Amino acid sequence: MRFGGLTAVNNVSIAIERGEIRAIIGQNGAGKSTFFNCLTGVLRPTAGRIILNGEDIAGLPPNRVSHKGLARSYQITNILPGATVLENVRVAAQSRHHAWNMLRHRYSFPDLIDRSRAVLEAVGLRAEEEELAANLSHGAQRNLEIGIALATEPQLLCLDEPTAGMSVSETRSTVELVRRIAKDLTIVIVEHDMEVVMGLAQTITVLHYGEVLAEGTPAQIQANPRVQEVYLKT
Amino acid sequence: MLVLDNVHTYYGKSHILHGVSIEVRAGEVVGLLGRNGVGKSTTLKTVMGLVRPAEGHVTFEGREIGGMASHHVAHLGIAWVPEDRRIFKLLSVMENLRTGLDRAGVTDAKKKDLLDKVYASFPVLAERRGQAGGTLSGGEQQMLAIARAMMLEPKIILLDEPTEGLMPRMVSQIHEIIDVLHRDGVAILLVEQNVPLTLEASDRVYIMEKGVVRHHAPAADLRANHAVIHQYLGV
């Protein structure tokens, strides 16, 4: 991915298996965000392909990418603060079913409500469904963000620093949440928190100056001297 | 001289600092290490008055400065060199320096003196004094950012990742500059991810994780203690 004279992501090739949990880590400026934005349709890569389920989705806008089965959460919380928790999720769920139906009352789709409640159950927010999203704690808002992504019934869920700004206990509960929902999903997660990464990921990709530095299981990455060098000496 | 006591800082709802306590004594170089996103820059910004602490106290020379407007903080003798340098790109090198030089109570003789000193320490800036800040290379901009802070004759400089994105040769130059400042009695709170540099240049080091200080030791002790370094900074 080139921006003018700057090559932010250079020849990165990654293959993610269905059902995998993949973490992408790297120092500041390594190209994680740029790569992530290319993957999720926010940026159009200058070269290369992104193949999801056999189809090249590179350059598709985020709404089309969502329909192809890829959902993402954002680093800066992107929920609808003025709506209830249930409403936040229902809106996302409706993008999948009855999306264009503007005539019926929003609560006349019981299947949507059920689906939304199931998602809230999965992210641990079922009890707060009538609460205004703005009134939730930060950790709960971040989890709601994950719930919104889940409601679009993705096959690939992309999480962008999901535990940013969370306390240690909130972080732990989010890690458990992700483990729970990972059973039927493929997950790609960008994170700085090593505890989260080591605890969740099956495979880790390390980016450095826009290129893949190393790839492997958490144990392999921890034992990799080049990776340690990068992290300890920058 | 500078004390943070149980400081909590938020960006909106995001709770970044969960009770940070740090101290920098006069003339000391104190390192602040930690991975990305743990709150190191936010700690410096809280001191500088760019964000207001929600809880806890920030005191400088006994005076409470938490939430004070940043130009007052600068007048007290605290200078900030931010992570992205933030050179005034359309101002010349000389004009960039003047933003720190044109203060109340500085005689013309003193101004000349400070400029001469800085041009001697950074000859490349002397060469480029008429050039616009935006035309300088990354390393030169870093020099300018530090020189600009020195114009304030500060008692303490908050240095945020000065070696980020710089070539190894420049990293050792930064090390030299830190040493010179140290000799001149300027205290430094050095936020870095470059562990060897920090351990060599600092007297004491704090290590942060997830918005709190997790470890605190003299730099000498940490140089030998690889396990701690690996735990909080490695992979």
Added chain:
Amino acid sequence: MGLPLEQILIQTINGLVNGMILALVASGLTLIFGIMDVVNFAHGELVMLGAFTGATTIAITGNFWLALVAATLVIAMFGAILQISTLRPLIGRDPLTTILATFGISLVLQKYALWQWGPSARKLQEPITGQFSLFYLQYPWYRIATAVLSAAIIGALYLFLKYGKYGIWIRAAIQDRVMAQAMGIPVPLLHTAVFAIGAGMAAASGVLFGPLAGVTQTIGADFTIRAFIVVVVGGMGNLGGSILASIFISLLEAYASLIVSPAQAVIVSFVALILTLLFRPTGLFVPTPK
């Protein structure tokens, strides 16, 4: 249709004269926007108040030049008070708030002027009478004088910004407010000072404009609209750009009024605005961002 060269040359001079007065108004507006992100919808009313203050001073003292200085200083001070009382408390809020605030202020100022000076138009006596022969016309010296004076004031502003100590502070704060303040520069004070300078310059242009047309409490709106067009076309916060854009827009209108009536000629300014927003939204006279 061949337009006589003389007409074109006369309109060129008219365009330049109008352009310089407009530049005086627009440079204040663009500086205010550049340093504090305030869209000052009351700027034209500052022009209008300057003109009225000038008229009153002339009525008392009979001296035009004194009126020019007095109006500039009085309105500058008024601008400072206005900024401190109504705009400073709004810093950091959503931009719509300041737009509404300045719009409200413009309405208040218009009504105030109506109450203070009455509904009939004031005419200011021009300080320099006499004309010179320009082709088939008798061209008033005063018009040339206003252009020269405006250029002088803008020139002084430019030198102040480029070489003065406070000029450097202002330029630094326009580029990076947060960093400037972290360098010990009292940015809130600069905001007030720049607003005062902008107000003073607007008042000066009001006094200069006075003899050219009547002064009523509604003349502000025209100035505000044109000044905004200039600020957008010239690049927000860009002093040089706003001067070039003022001349550019005024020349366009001057040439257009050869073909259509002057009231309709203002349409070309809007066309220029729309084209700029479509194709070069950062401003026509701004170097292409790298």
